[in-house]
Amino acid sequence: MAGLVPLSSVDWPGKLVATVFVQGCPWRCTYCHNTGLLDCRAPGTRMFDDVLQLLERRRGLLDGVIFSGGEATRHPALPAAIAAVRAAGFDVGLHTGGGFPKRLAEIAPQLSWVGFDVKGQPADYPSVVGVPEIMGQRAWLALEALLDARRTPTVEARMTVYPGSHTRATILECARRALDLGVDAFALQEARTADGSRPYRPENADPDWDFDELAADVQALADTRIIIRAAKD
Numbered sequence: 050m051a052g053l054v055p056l057s058s059v060d061w062p063g064k065l066v067a068t069v070f071v072q073g074c075p076w077r078c079t080y081c082h083n084t085g086l087l088d089c090r091a092p093g094t095r096m097f098d099d100v101l102q103l104l105e106r107r108r109g110l111l112d113g114v115i116f117s118g119g120e121a122t123r124h125p126a127l128p129a130a131i132a133a134v135r136a137a138g139f140d141v142g143l144h145t146g147g148g149f150p151k152r153l154a155e156i157a158p159q160l161s162w163v164g165f166d167v168k169g170q171p172a173d174y175p176s177v178v179g180v181p182e183i184m185g186q187r188a189w190l191a192l193e194a195l196l197d198a199r200r201t202p203t204v205e206a207r208m209t210v211y212p213g214s215h216t217r218a219t220i221l222e223c224a225r226r227a228l229d230l231g232v233d234a235f236a237l238q239e240a241r242t243a244d245g246s247r248p249y250r251p252e253n254a255d256p257d258w259d260f261d262e263l264a265a266d267v268q269a270l271a272d273t274r275i276i277i278r279a280a281k282d
Contacts, residue, residue, distance in 0.1 A: 050071060050072070050095040050096065051085070051095075052069075052094060052095065053069055053095050055067055056111070060117065060142075061112075061113065061162055064112040065111055066112060066114055066115045066142065067107070067111055068114075068117055069130075070083065070117050070118060071116060071123075071127075073086070073119050075123065075146075075148045076168070076179070078209075079177075079251070080211055080241070080243075081243075082243050086118055101137060104134070104137050111139065112139070113140030113161065114134045114140075115142045116131070116141070116142070117143075118144065120145065121144070122149040122152045122153050122156070123148065123149055127152065127156060128152070128156050131156055135159060141159060141160055143164070144163075145191075146165070146188060147165060147166075147187070147188035147189070147190075148187065148188060150190055153195055154198065157195050157200070158200040160202040162202055162205070163202050163203070163205070165195065165207070166208075166209070168188065170222060170223060170226075171183075171186045171189060172185065174188070189226075192204075192232075196232065204232045205234045206234070206235050207236035208220065208223055208235070208237060210239065210240065210263070211250065212250050213251055214240070216258075217256075217257050217263060217266070220258070221266060221270070228274060233274065235275055236276035237276070237277050237278070238278040240280065249280070264279065
């Protein structure tokens, strides 16, 4: 475990949760806020017993636990950790980019909510997150498998964009694709700088969209299932 936030109201919409950060991630997003979690070889800073002790102290206050990262599904111990949280009487949510489809499918029936990061179409993954296109194909297959699970959690697909990351057409294609697969919600997120103070804008970027106009286009796809998260200047 790389970290533990004992109380969060933003990591699982509508819930008060503890957030567990897991070390290691296959993606290399340029806007990443948790670069210290990328290296899977870095030593952990907390023990999982800390989570169980926190849950016992916060019983009646917390609704559940979010496993985040990094990429939590890369860890073989994740299913056992989820089982322990559920045995303690708490719901479990997950933040994932879908890099490990088999493990995601394994744990899906134990999850109540998933925030699934769509990085683009498969062909976008090399430029956006620095991994081969096949990883993008695998991620979309992971989303399909998640939605086909025998006990499907609530799934929010979300796509983080910044000037130069994707074309308007690609963003709309991804939103339509996720909605057609059956996600409960699609969130369009404007990337922020690492300190969260302003929108992330790489130098020399020349996007073919304005975020407010793009948000309106996405909203028009399925008004009641769309979430817009704009970064504030």
